[in-house]
Amino acid sequence: MQPLLVFADQLGRHVHSTALEQVGRPVVVHEPTSHAAADLVDRLRRDGLVADVLPTPTFALSRAEFTQWAGDRETFRMEDFYRAQRTRFDVLMDGEQPVGGKWNHDHDNREPPPKGARTLDVRGPWTPTEDDIDSRVRADLDAAGHPTVGQDGPRLFAVTHTEARTALRHFVRHRLAAFGPYEDAVLGDDWAMAHSLLSVPLNMGVLHPLDAVHAAEQAHRAGAVPIAAAEGFVRQVLGWREYVWHLYWRFGKGYLRRNALRAHAPLPDWWADLDADAVTANCLRTALQGVRDRGWTHHIQRLMILGNHALQRGYQPRELTEWFATAFVDGYGWVMPPNVIGMSQHADGGMMATKPYSSGGAYVNRMSDHCHDCAFDPRKRLGDDACPYTAGYWAWVHRHADLLAGNHRTARAVSAMRRLADLDAVLDQESARERF
Numbered sequence: 001m002q003p004l005l006v007f008a009d010q011l012g013r014h015v016h017s018t019a020l021e022q023v024g025r026p027v028v029v030h031e032p033t034s035h036a037a038a039d040l041v042d043r044l045r046r047d048g049l050v051a052d053v054l055p056t057p058t059f060a061l062s063r064a065e066f067t068q069w070a071g072d073r074e075t076f077r078m079e080d081f082y083r084a085q086r087t088r089f090d091v092l093m094d095g096e097q098p099v100g101g102k103w104n105h106d107h108d109n110r111e112p113p114p115k116g117a118r119t120l121d122v123r124g125p126w127t128p129t130e131d132d133i134d135s136r137v138r139a140d141l142d143a144a145g146h147p148t149v150g151q152d153g154p155r156l157f158a159v160t161h162t163e164a165r166t167a168l169r170h171f172v173r174h175r176l177a178a179f180g181p182y183e184d185a186v187l188g189d190d191w192a193m194a195h196s197l198l199s200v201p202l203n204m205g206v207l208h209p210l211d212a213v214h215a216a217e218q219a220h221r222a223g224a225v226p227i228a229a230a231e232g233f234v235r236q237v238l239g240w241r242e243y244v245w246h247l248y249w250r251f252g253k254g255y256l257r258r259n260a261l262r263a264h265a266p267l268p269d270w271w272a273d274l275d276a277d278a279v280t281a282n283c284l285r286t287a288l289q290g291v292r293d294r295g296w297t298h299h300i301q302r303l304m305i306l307g308n309h310a311l312q313r314g315y316q317p318r319e320l321t322e323w324f325a326t327a328f329v330d331g332y333g334w335v336m337p338p339n340v341i342g343m344s345q346h347a348d349g350g351m352m353a354t355k356p357y358s359s360g361g362a363y364v365n366r367m368s369d370h371c372h373d374c375a376f377d378p379r380k381r382l383g384d385d386a387c388p389y390t391a392g393y394w395a396w397v398h399r400h401a402d403l404l405a406g407n408h409r410t411a412r413a414v415s416a417m418r419r420l421a422d423l424d425a426v427l428d429q430e431s432a433r434e435r436f
């Protein structure tokens with residue numbers, strides 16, 4: 001008899017032991033993608049309801065292979081992991097050497113947006129046409145009466161294998177070349193920039209990561225996209241995404257409770273309720289609008305606008321993690337802890353990133369078009385028009401001066417902060433700030 005293959009995470013949410021007993025024979029499941037679902041599978045296996053656990057089909061590298069690669073390493077540099085992935089899966093390789101002669105094209109992929117442009121000059125993203133299933137899902141969700149966040153709107157992301165393949169083809173053909181240089185850039189009128197919007201189908205398991213990276217590689221080998229663009233995309237999918245997934249398991253269940261910077265501020269109501277219109281700063285308002293209207297913003301908005309704000313204001317990391325997981329369409333149990341607790345909030349004390357991702361308004365000004373007509377001035381740290389990121393940055397450096405002084409990558413920020421003649425006034429202003 002053929003095994004019945006079920007996704008363990010779906011089991012965790014929708015099916016319990018009684019239902020499995022009705023199947024009448026043990027099932028075969030794929031490796032779950034969260035601790036909670038893994039515990040459930042263990043229980044079901046002990047009860048004889050699960051016969052076998054196969055590697056997850058949503059990642060290229062299995063957990064067993066990662067354990068083998070990790071060996072007795074105590075730290076896992078993303079760059080080492082990424083190179084091992086490229087070599088193991090033979091992606092963008094010429095024999096033992098990386099195509100183009102270097103592994104890392106980050107330097108070419110950090111361009112600010114083109115001067116004066118309101119949008120990137122690329123074809124828009126592929127979007128699906130809704131069908132009866134969408135309508136029925138909407139109706140079921142409405143009938144279930146679950147609490148929701150954000151605004152309903154047309155579906156924007158691929159959710160079937162066929163849709164995912166079409167979305168991938170469209171991205172590679174029309175958008176990948178611009179994804180490279182403008183990976184980190186932000187334009188207020190261009191919500192998708194040249195991003196792939198593939199996190200949803202990848203995380204749902206309807207698009208395999210190796211299919212995605214092979215398509216980018218082929219486009220480069222056919223001369224259609226530069227190596228920096230193809231490598232930039234491969235780095236995200238075969239590097240970062242897989243790295244985050246394995247760190248989730250490696251860091252364990254207690255990771256979610258980490259709070260190295262002792263951040264205890266509750267999320268303000270305007271943030272939790274996605275009341276974007278209550279926000280004055282153009283960059284923060286636009287990012288929150290994206291979450292409210294699409295359940296999605298691109299990486300730099302997540303990290304350097306939303307995450308940076310939360311870090312500076314000391315929002316409780318676990319509460320913030322739950323907010324991200326609830327509000328974003330691609331939020332899954334495995335992906336949020338390393339990205340929010342680790343990369344964005346440094347709440348793990350440096351297990352994931354060697355320094356916190358915090359910056360003042362100058363970064364937002366360089367990488368976006370938000371500042372020129374904003375009510376706040378990124379150069380100002382004091383006064384009614386002081387940028388909350390610039391002033392918030394100095395207040396944050398002051399709060400964590402001891403920790404930052406001890407890290408050679410951040411010590412200079414502490415020395416610069418100590419030279420600010422108006423620091424006391426900035427600290428007073430930021431402790432009373434209500435307008436962001």
Ligand SMILES: Cc1cc2nc3c(=O)[nH]c(=O)nc-3n(C[C@H](O)[C@H](O)[C@H](O)COP(=O)(O)OP(=O)(O)OC[C@H]3O[C@@H](n4cnc5c(N)ncnc54)[C@H](O)[C@@H]3O)c2cc1C
Pocket residue numbers: 194195196197198199200202203233236237240241244297298299300302303307324325328330331332335336339340343344
């Ligand atoms: C605070 C924060 C929260 C995030 N939350 C999520 C999340 O809930 N779900 C999620 O899939 N990604 C998350 N990311 C990572 C990344 O921002 C999104 O994967 C990306 O913005 C999704 O849009 P895209 O598909 O257009 O990605 P692109 O910019 O086109 O990148 C291609 C692919 O790379 C992968 N990728 C790149 N970086 C990461 C990363 N750090 N972690 C995981 N995958 C990565 C994604 O699968 C993505 O689809 C988060 C990052 C931060 C800093």
